[in-house]
Amino acid sequence: xxxxxxxxxxxxxxxxxxxxxxxxxxxxxxxxxxxxxxxxxxxxxxxxxxxxxxxxxxxxxxxxxxxxxxxxxxxxxxxxxxxxxxxxxxxxxxxxxxxxxxxxxxxxxxxxxxxxxxxxxxxxxxxxxxxxxxxxxxxxxxxxxxxxxxxxxxxxxxxxxxxxxxxxxxxxxxxxxxxxxxxxxxxxxxxxxxxxxxxxxxxxxxxxxxxxxxxxxxxxxxxxxxxxxxxxxxxxxxxxxxxxxxxxxxxxxxxxxxxxx
Amino acid sequence: xxxxxxxxxxxxxxxxxxxxxxxxxxxxxxxxxxxxxxxxxxxxxxxxxxxxxxxxxxxxxxxxxxxxxxxxxxxxxxxxxxxxxxxxxxxxxxxxxxxxxxxxxxxxxxxxxxxxxxxxxxxxxxxxxxxxxxxxxxxxxxxxxxxxxxxxxxxxxxxxxxxxxxxxxxxxxxxxxxxxxxxxxxxxxxxxxxxxxxxxxxxxxxxxxxxxxxxxxxxxxxxxxxxxxxxxxxxxxxxxxxxxxxxxxxxxxxxxxxxxx
Numbered sequence: 001x002x003x004x005x006x007x008x009x010x011x012x013x014x015x016x017x018x019x020x021x022x023x024x025x026x027x028x029x030x031x032x033x034x035x036x037x038x039x040x041x042x043x044x045x046x047x048x049x050x051x052x053x054x055x056x057x058x059x060x061x062x063x064x065x066x067x068x069x070x071x072x073x074x075x076x077x078x079x080x081x082x083x084x085x086x087x088x089x090x091x092x093x094x095x096x097x098x099x100x101x102x103x104x105x106x107x108x109x110x111x112x113x114x115x116x117x118x119x120x121x122x123x124x125x126x127x128x129x130x131x132x133x134x135x136x137x138x139x140x141x142x143x144x145x146x147x148x149x150x151x152x153x154x155x156x157x158x159x160x161x162x163x164x165x166x167x168x169x170x171x172x173x174x175x176x177x178x179x180x181x182x183x184x185x186x187x188x189x190x191x192x193x194x195x196x197x198x199x200x201x202x203x204x205x206x207x208x209x210x211x212x213x214x215x216x217x218x219x220x221x222x223x224x225x226x227x228x229x230x231x232x233x234x235x236x237x238x239x240x241x242x243x244x245x246x247x248x249x250x251x252x253x254x255x256x257x258x259x260x261x
Numbered sequence: 262x263x264x265x266x267x268x269x270x271x272x273x274x275x276x277x278x279x280x281x282x283x284x285x286x287x288x289x290x291x292x293x294x295x296x297x298x299x300x301x302x303x304x305x306x307x308x309x310x311x312x313x314x315x316x317x318x319x320x321x322x323x324x325x326x327x328x329x330x331x332x333x334x335x336x337x338x339x340x341x342x343x344x345x346x347x348x349x350x351x352x353x354x355x356x357x358x359x360x361x362x363x364x365x366x367x368x369x370x371x372x373x374x375x376x377x378x379x380x381x382x383x384x385x386x387x388x389x390x391x392x393x394x395x396x397x398x399x400x401x402x403x404x405x406x407x408x409x410x411x412x413x414x415x416x417x418x419x420x421x422x423x424x425x426x427x428x429x430x431x432x433x434x435x436x437x438x439x440x441x442x443x444x445x446x447x448x449x450x451x452x453x454x455x456x457x458x459x460x461x462x463x464x465x466x467x468x469x470x471x472x473x474x475x476x477x478x479x480x481x482x483x484x485x486x487x488x489x490x491x492x493x494x495x496x497x498x499x500x501x502x503x504x505x506x507x508x509x510x511x512x513x514x515x516x517x518x519x520x521x522x
Contacts (some may be wrong), residue, residue: 049310260440
């Protein structure tokens with residue numbers, strides 16, 4: 001690779017991934033919006049979209065493809081090849097991780113691109129809030145809570161949250177900054193007390209890695225994009241295609257477009 | 262009626278409408294969110310929801326019912342009787358205006374409650390921005406623009422905007438206040454030049470009434486909830502049930518819940 005990943009355009013990055021580069025996308029294409037991918041058959045699309053409408057914090061939809069289309073308005077690439085890695089689910093069960101899903105794609109697949117916390121982590125860092133899991137070289141820890149999402153047809157499940165430790169004097173900044181990004185999970189759902197969310201042990205996340213909480217910092221919880229993915233898989237669609245964790249869709253959108261005043 | 266309409270609870274107001282009172286709902290149930298109603302058969306619901314996702318400014322969805330249900334999470338009344346008046350459309354054509362749609366209701370109807378500008382007009386007035394069409398006792402003027410919405414399947418059409426005159430020294434206030442209400446059309450789409458939107462004559466609105474623009478005030482344009490209604494009717498669903506203009510669904514939600522920081 002020439003240059004730093006942050007300097008690539010989305011077009012350039014997607015070409016590298018299409019040609020076989022397999023890498024997590026954190027830090028790539030600075031300022032461009034990265035997204036979660038969930039593609040399901042058209043018969044399941046209404047429930048996914050309705051689940052998102054009813055649960056906008058964990059499930060902020062950035063764009064929806066036409067059935068069978070391989071690009072969307074905000075993703076001017078090929079959804080089947082231009083992510084660095086994919087996971088394929090059959091009947092809701094994990095079947096395979098691949099870097100090209102052309103052989104799995106169907107004409108009735110509808111792709112949902114869903115906002116990702118990379119966007120607000122960049123904004124937090126720019127506002128002077130350290131991102132501890134990045135400093136520690138780990139994936140963000142995620143937890144199932146005891147809060148149920150509003151269901152939509154067969155789609156149901158608990159709210160899943162991500163956790164980032166924040167110093168008490170920066171909690172207000174963290175709330176203020178992320179509140180302005182409703183399209184990427186928005187303000188925290190909870191500050192300070194894991195047990196109030198039904199989380200017994202911060203050291204044992206349900207997804208991702210545990211993160212060390214520096215002395216005096218508070219655990220702050222945001223709605224997480226794993227929520228809709230878990231709900232969709234529990235409904236057992238015959239086929240679902242998702243990005244592999246951390247290997248996101250790099251869209252042509254700019255993070256700045258997601259800020260509300 | 263006892264007392265002022267603003268003092269009624271949503272429960273009380275809906276009971277009066279159910280018992281036959283037929284009145285525009287502007288000024289009723291202060292602080293409670295009023296909504297546009299569009300109910301269509303389940304087969305059309307995905308396209309309506311997708312059109313809304315693709316055009317959030319003119320089509321901010323507050324809630325979606327289960328098929329056939331007569332209430333929703335934010336509307337704890339009977340959608341068939343508890344609005345003061347309804348319009349029934351058959352094959353996309355206006356068929357009847359009634360105050361009870363029980364005989365038209367179907368088990369497969371999905372009701373969409375869509376944000377309404379009453380919410381942000383209250384916020385504008387509270388911030389000291391006069392609402393000229395209210396002062397003049399008229400309906401807000403609405404115009405078809407030359408801007409196309411993003412289509413969703415068969416749903417397509419132009420962006421429809423409402424216009425409110427605002428004094429130059431209050432334009433910034435009007436932008437700032439309405440920006441904070443993305444669930445009710447948000448910030449203006451345009452300030453000052455009707456021709457840039459393809460509007461030839463402000464005195465001849467496509468919907469509503471012309472409003473007199475006080476000397477020196479600028480026409481300010483917001484996305485309008487008529488946009489999705491026009492697109493839905495153009496797609497000719499076999500049945501659609503809407504609120505009659507100005508005779509809104511009074512929900513149990515609070516306007517304050519729609520504010521973003």
